[in-house]
Amino acid sequence: MKFFKFIFIALVIVSCSSTQSVTGLYGKCEKEYFACTQLELKTDKTFEYFIFMDVGGASVINGNWKQITPDSIVLNTFKQPKHPITTYTGKINSETTENIKITIKEAGFPLAAATVVINNNQGEGKVANTDGVVEFEAQKIHTITYHFLHKSETIAIDNPNFNEIEITIKDLDSSAVPTYLTDEVMILKNKRLFINESHSLKKTNMKNKQWK
Numbered sequence: 001m002k003f004f005k006f007i008f009i010a011l012v013i014v015s016c017s018s019t020q021s022v023t024g025l026y027g028k029c030e031k032e033y034f035a036c037t038q039l040e041l042k043t044d045k046t047f048e049y050f051i052f053m054d055v056g057g058a059s060v061i062n063g064n065w066k067q068i069t070p071d072s073i074v075l076n077t078f079k080q081p082k083h084p085i086t087t088y089t090g091k092i093n094s095e096t097t098e099n100i101k102i103t104i105k106e107a108g109f110p111l112a113a114a115t116v117v118i119n120n121n122q123g124e125g126k127v128a129n130t131d132g133v134v135e136f137e138a139q140k141i142h143t144i145t146y147h148f149l150h151k152s153e154t155i156a157i158d159n160p161n162f163n164e165i166e167i168t169i170k171d172l173d174s175s176a177v178p179t180y181l182t183d184e185v186m187i188l189k190n191k192r193l194f195i196n197e198s199h200s201l202k203k204t205n206m207k208n209k210q211w212k
Contacts, residue, residue, distance in 0.1 A: 022041055022067055022073065022188065023041045023042060023043050024040070024041060024203055024204075024206065025038060025039075025040045025203070025204050025205070025206050025208065025209055026038065026039045026040075026041070026192075026193040026201035026202065026203050026204065027039060027050075027201035027202070027204065028202065028204040028208050029052070029208070029210050033052070034053075034054040035052060035053050035054060036050070036051075036052045036210060037049075037050065037051050037052075037195075037199075037201060038050040038201065038208075038209065038210060038211075039193060039195075039201055040206075040209065041065055041073070045064055045065055045066065046062065046063065046064055046065070047062065047063055047064070047065045047075060048060055048061075048062055048211070049061045049062070049063075049075075049181075050209075050210055050211050051177050052210070053176060053177070056176065056177065058210075058211065059177045060211055061077050061079075061177075061178065061179075061180075061181070062077065062078055063075055063076050063077035063078050063079075063181060064076055064078070068185070070188075071187060071188045071189060072185055072186065072187050072188060073185070073186050073188065073193075074183055074184065074185050074186075075181045075184040075186065076181060076182060076183060076184070077178075077179075077180040077181045077182075079179065079180050080180055080182060081170060081171035081173070081180055081182065082107070082171060083107065083168060083169075083170050083171045084170055084171070084182055085170050086153055086155055086167065086168065086169045086170045087167075087168050088144075088155055088157070088165055088166060088167045088168070089165070089166050090157065090159060090162030090164065090165040090166075091162060091163075091164050092159075092161055092162060092163055092164075093163055093164050096163055096164065097138060097163070098137070098138055099135045099136065099137065099138060099163070100118075100135065100136045100137070100138055100139065100141060100162075100163045100164075100165070101133060101134075101135050101163065101164045101165070102116055102118075102128075102133070102134050102135070102136070102144060102165050102166075102167065103131070103132050103133050103165070103166040103167065104116060104128055104132045104133075104134070104146055104166075104167045104169065105132055105166070105167065105168050105169070106168070106169050106171070106172055107171060108168075109132075110128070110130065110131050110132030110133075111128060111132045111146070111148060111169065112128055112129065112130045112131070112132055113127060113128065113148070114127070114128045114132070114146050114147065114148040115127055115128075115146065115147040115148070116128055116134045116144065116145070116146050117144070117145040117146075117147070118136055118139075118141055118143065118144055118145075119139075119141065119142050119143055120143060120145065120154075125147070138163065140160035140161065141157045141160050141162060141165070142156070142157060142160055143155065143156055143157060144157060144165065144167065146167070146169065148169075148172070149172070151172055153169065153170075155167060191203040
């Protein structure tokens with residue numbers, strides 16, 4: 001019994017020590033900075049993400065974080081998109097045999113000017129009109145890819161015989177400062193938090209925090 005009690009206490013200590021090694025402030029702003037990013041991971045498993053840009057000023061987004069491996073965490077903001085994933089509906093219209101009609105929308109509005117590609121034929125993309133509609137010659141559809149601003153996504157179509165397809169894409173977060181993070185994975189290595197492959201934040205003293 002004492003042995004199992006010891007094991008339980010040891011696991012709690014290891015768990016606490018792992019959390020303590022992750023929590024804290026990441027990112028240090030230079031003096032008279034024009035841009036700065038800081039991320040505070042709190043002991044209650046919430047975070048505050050500070051982003052400052054010379055144009056637009058400071059923003060702080062909040063949410064929960066969770067350690068998923070010894071060297072990685074996942075972040076989710078409290079605010080989440082209404083449409084987190086892209087969906088589609090399709091049908092076979094027997095009265096239309098010469099063309100395939102694809103309608104693409106975002107948040108219920110036509111995604112005009114989006115470039116649409118079918119079956120990964122990148123050289124044959126077409127631009128959606130003001131109604132979010134694009135048409136192609138009749139053929140079997142396996143995938144549809146859209147490109148809009150800096151976003152792109154490929155959707156697999158389960159019935160290649162559909163000739164009318166309506167796509168509702170997931171909510172776009174096109175602002176310079178993210179509105180929300182959904183299952184955003186960040187890597188921990190050598191007291192650095194890697195937001196992506198090219199950008200990391202070094203762990204720093206809490207006195208360097210730039211917001212209240």
